[in-house]
Amino acid sequence: MQLDLDFIRSQFPIFQTELGQKIGFFDNAGGSFPAIQVVNRLTDFYKNYKIQPYGPNALGTKAGEAMDLGYHTMAKLLNVSINEMTIGASATQNLNTLAIACNSIVTKGSEVIVTEQDHEANIGGWERLCRQQNAILKIWKVQTNTGELVLENLEKLLTPQTKILCITHSSNIIGTINPINKIADLIRPMGIRLVVDGVSFAPHEFPNLDELKCDAYVFSTYKTYGTHQGIMVVRPDFLEELEPQCHFFNESILHKRLDTAGPNHASIAALAGIGDYFEAAYNHHFPNKELPLHEKTRKISCLMNAHENKICSYLLKNIQNLPLKFFGKKTMEGREANISIKADNVSSKSIMKGLAADNIVSKQGHFYAYRLMQAMKVTNLNDGILRLSFSHYNSMEEVERCVDGLKKLII
């Protein structure tokens, strides 16, 4: 079965606009387009009941019900209890809060391991925590030629003092999917907590938390067709060990424990639209309508991923002979569709501008994976690399235009 791209694109308002039809958008890792269901729910909230939710009046009740639906839909999509889930402002904020909340686990002399491959969101907060607690931050380094993490190098870092390991599910630069369960099998018998940054992974394959053996999982909904929020799932036994970061009188409400910002009502309500979108896409493609939402989502997500892999393979095949350095695996095996390149003779900025003139959106920079860039010896981080990040709503025609543009610009 193939993804019905016409149906998929009909679910995104952007493709109904003149510009949206003209532009081939390959900066999806920076934020995806929102689905119509999300936009409708957001608009509905603002238009019809944008007041403090849960008040004992008709408007407050409606607003409260809409927000609850947002929370419950996200929990259903992930097949987790709402008690395990924090909806914060962003993944960065959630990870920073989590790090602060680990202050009774990470004490003087404890060790925390972060990776050189990660986005700074899953490094900086842990580094600050270690500094405050007189603990030791250890860095799991990448192979400088490939940017890959090698498991044997992790083994050398583990000691009885290691408390937490933080790692990205897939790299936002080289695209590699890290073997989370293999890592879990290695460290969990030692009582080490595993914190996974799924921000780069989730837009390509909606995470299956039934299978992933981690203690905390974080991703961003503005990259998965929703509003600008961060989702953090923390397993109950880990949550119990953490210092609550909310108002003291809310500590017994578990999904508020790690919510430092206070909720963005309308934006959380609109998250129910992500569930509506996956459901509509599933129902359009598959006959069995009886499945729970998380199973529908996994099935349709597989189809979306297969489409992405197909069109991204075309790009991979057709840019191999250009004069450029290519980061990451050269086929789609074991990787996601975030493609990073650096041309030998042309700056990333001028390629980005050249592509934009032909209505192809790409992005250049270090993408906050600063340490990875340094490790891979990317010079001039201001210019950085050029990244083309795909979503399932991209078409082959857009990829072909992108390849033509790259061939014209990279000489």
Ligand SMILES: Cc1ncc(COP(=O)(O)O)c(C=O)c1O
């Ligand atoms: C891998 C990765 N982790 C974390 C983040 C930060 O996410 P947020 O913008 O929700 O803070 C990003 C953002 O691009 C990312 O790519």
